[in-house]
Amino acid sequence: xxxxxxxxxxxxxxxxxxxxxxxxxxxxxxxxxxxxxxxxxxxxxxxxxxxxxxxxxxxxxxxxxxxxxxxxxxxxxxxxxxxxxxxxxxxxxxxxxxxxxxxxxxxxxxxxxxxxxxxxxxxxxxxxxxxxxxxxxxxxxxxxxxxxxxxxxxxxxxxxxxxxxxxxxxxxxxxxxxxxxxxxxxxxxxxxxxxxxxxxxxxxxxxxxxxxxxxxxxxxxxxxxxxxxxxxxxxxxxxxxxxxxxxxxxxxxxxxxxx
Amino acid sequence: xxxxxxxxxxxxxxxxxxxxxxxxxxxxxxxxxxxxxxxxxxxxxxxxxxxxxxxxxxxxxxxxxxxxxxxxxxxxxxxxxxxxxxxxxxxxxxxxxxxxxxxxxxxxxxxxxxxxxxxxxxxxxxxxxxxxxxxxxxxxxxxxxxxxxxxxxxxxxxxxxxxxxxxxxxxxxxxxxxxxxxxxxxxxxxxxxxxxxxxxxxxxxxxxxxxxxxxxxxxxxxxxxxxxxxxxxxxxxxxxxxxxxxxxxxxxxxxxxxxxxxxxxxxxxxxxxxxxxxxxxxxxxxxxxxxxxxxxxxxxxxxxxxxxxxxxxxxxxxxxxxxxxxxxxxxxxxxxx
Numbered sequence: 197x198x199x200x201x202x203x204x205x206x207x208x209x210x211x212x213x214x215x216x217x218x219x220x221x222x223x224x225x226x227x228x229x230x231x232x233x234x235x236x237x238x239x240x241x242x243x244x245x246x247x248x249x250x251x252x253x254x255x256x257x258x259x260x261x262x263x264x265x266x267x268x269x270x271x272x273x274x275x276x277x278x279x280x281x282x283x284x285x286x287x288x289x290x291x292x293x294x295x296x297x298x299x300x301x302x303x304x305x306x307x308x309x310x311x312x313x314x315x316x317x318x319x320x321x322x323x324x325x326x327x328x329x330x331x332x333x334x335x336x337x338x339x340x341x342x343x344x345x346x347x348x349x350x351x352x353x354x355x356x357x358x359x360x361x362x363x364x365x366x367x368x369x370x371x372x373x374x375x376x377x378x379x380x381x382x383x384x385x386x387x388x389x390x391x392x393x394x395x396x397x398x399x400x401x402x403x404x405x406x407x408x409x410x411x412x413x414x415x416x417x418x419x420x421x422x423x424x425x426x427x428x429x430x431x432x433x434x435x436x437x438x439x440x441x442x443x444x445x446x447x448x449x450x451x452x453x454x455x
Numbered sequence: 456x457x458x459x460x461x462x463x464x465x466x467x468x469x470x471x472x473x474x475x476x477x478x479x480x481x482x483x484x485x486x487x488x489x490x491x492x493x494x495x496x497x498x499x500x501x502x503x504x505x506x507x508x509x510x511x512x513x514x515x516x517x518x519x520x521x522x523x524x525x526x527x528x529x530x531x532x533x534x535x536x537x538x539x540x541x542x543x544x545x546x547x548x549x550x551x552x553x554x555x556x557x558x559x560x561x562x563x564x565x566x567x568x569x570x571x572x573x574x575x576x577x578x579x580x581x582x583x584x585x586x587x588x589x590x591x592x593x594x595x596x597x598x599x600x601x602x603x604x605x606x607x608x609x610x611x612x613x614x615x616x617x618x619x620x621x622x623x624x625x626x627x628x629x630x631x632x633x634x635x636x637x638x639x640x641x642x643x644x645x646x647x648x649x650x651x652x653x654x655x656x657x658x659x660x661x662x663x664x665x666x667x668x669x670x671x672x673x674x675x676x677x678x679x680x681x682x683x684x685x686x687x688x689x690x691x692x693x694x695x696x697x698x699x700x701x702x703x704x705x706x707x708x709x710x711x712x713x714x715x716x717x718x719x720x721x722x723x724x725x726x727x728x729x730x731x732x733x734x735x736x737x738x739x740x741x742x743x744x745x746x747x748x749x750x751x752x753x754x755x756x757x758x759x760x761x762x763x764x765x766x767x768x769x770x771x772x773x774x775x776x777x778x779x780x781x782x783x784x785x786x787x788x789x790x791x792x
Contacts, residue, residue, distance in 0.1 A: 200586060202583055202586045203583060203584050203586065205583060206579075206580050206581075206582075206583025206584050207584075208584070209579075209580070210569065210572065210576070210580040212770075213569075213571075213572055213576055214569060214571050214572060217572075217610075218571060219583050244674075251490055265544060269456070283569070285567075285569075286563070286565040286566075286567040287567045287568070288533065288567075289527075289561075289563045289565075289567055290561070290562075290563060290567040290623075292532055292579075293530050293531075293532060293556055293560070293561040293563075293586060294556055294560075294584040295553040295556045295557040295584065295585065296553075297556070298586050315593065431532050431533070431534040432532065432534060435527060435533060436493065436524075436527075436533060438490065440699040452717075
């Protein structure tokens with residue numbers, strides 16, 4: 197049986213419907229953007245006309261950093277729940293007894309976390325840019341609209357989100373409790389943001405090469421993670437807590453669990 | 456509409472579909488020396504049985520006997536340690552996992568519904584997972600089959616346990632399964648909800664759907680199943696309930712008299728067809744016989760000649776529960792030794 201986008205779509209649609217009616221998710225996805233748009237605006241609007249470029253850059257970096265934390269945090273909350281949450285509410289077993297492949301399940305889950313995150317992150321970034329254009333000092337606005345800043349923000353948003361999602365799903369397949377999964381995922385989602393922070397604070401000298409290198413690293417990780425995760429996704433362990441029998445121990449006709 | 460009335464289309468489609476997979480002689484499930492171990496612990500061992508197409512097969516056993524693990528193994532969720540099996544015409548193997556799951560349905564003990572989704576949304580998700588082309592019609596049929604059409608827009612979280620079980624059954628019927636695995640479908644349900652599920656299963660049975668039913672409820676197995684297997688890590692017995700009774704218990708006549716016989720041995724011991732006798736209560740006697748129909752008239756005559764007032768003479772019936780308890784008792788005794 198081949199990879200089916202219909203099955204991916206079934207998981208994706210189910211997840212979105214579930215998010216919409218999950219108060220915790222709705223509350224988190226409403227509150228976090230407010231926090232992460234207020235903080236950078238306060239940073240930038242507090243800058244005086246007379247500020248020098250040396251004083252402006254760190255504040256600008258910090259503001260943009262706040263905006264990058266959003267695509268790291270939102271999907272970590274969603275993806276941490278993805279597998280262990282299904283296990284806890286007893287829905288994993290019925291799903292796994294359908295013809296779905298583990299790759300389809302994982303990609304459906306990942307897309308359901310990625311697309312709302314991108315929509316929300318870009319919306320917040322758009323509001324931020326509009327507010328800066330309308331209300332910030334001209335010197336601040338011109339610094340924000342400098343091509344590289346906008347490009348970095350647009351490029352790193354999906355990459356950071358991708359990292360968070362795969363790390364969250366990986367943790368969710370291994371732990372036995374939703375809260376533990378969420379706590380671990382939030383910590384694990386932060387390394388790319390930490391690197392960007394160090395760049396913003398000039399601890400690491402920001403350069404186009406470094407930015408591209410980091411982006412390339414995240415693209416590779418995000419692109420390959422689902423394959424690595426698929427090998428970690430063991431139906432037997434998820435259902436029973438025990439690893440699947442090794443194929444070498446199975447007599448003819450016996451088998452490892454199918455994907 | 457009565458429960459189960461809408462099952463005709465789904466079940467007949469299932470039957471015709473299964474007919475395309477295997478000949479009438481091929482079993483729907485064939486299990487050969489299947490064993491599953493988790494490390495040092497054995498879930499089930501050396502289990503062999505066949506289930507014919509259209510058969511309702513009961514799988515009984517005490518807690519921890521390996522029933523659910525057997526269902527999960529045959530449902531390709533977990534891999535056997537050794538042995539072979541054929542499920543819905545396909546060998547149980549890693550490569551066949553998705554194809555087997557396309558042809559079967561498993562209803563676990565817990566309904567496993569998305570409580571924040573409506574009944575219809577739950578079924579839409581699974582229709583997508585089975586890639587059903589006429590999903591809307593199939594969902595309507597499945598909901599009609601369990602008499603839940605009116606509740607299709609209700610959130611599953613707002614339904615009673617019995618209704619959730621019916622939604623889970625509708626979900627299991629969506630793909631017209633060749634083999635339907637039901638793991639304790641009436642566990643935790645009240646008598647009314649249990650009767651509703653029994654009616655649904657009765658409807659499926661009449662339509663020829665192959666059902667593999669694990670249950671603790673022996674009266675349920677006796678009522679619904681063509682054959683039963685009793686598992687206690689190893690398979691203890693397989694057969695029709697009446698066969699199992701005959702295998703474990705000798706046939707007997709239960710005689711009730713108004714008063715005790717003065718010398719029962721002289722009346723009962725020499726009767727033709729009576730192998731043994733014992734007094735079971737005041738004025739009641741249990742007679743071991745080879746054939747109750749042949750022995751009963753002679754017993755009645757002898758008792759009348761002895762001056763006894765007969766209240767009743769009837770064949771003593773052992774229930775499936777007696778069979779089950781006898782086997783479980785044997786197991787407990789064997790472990791003590």
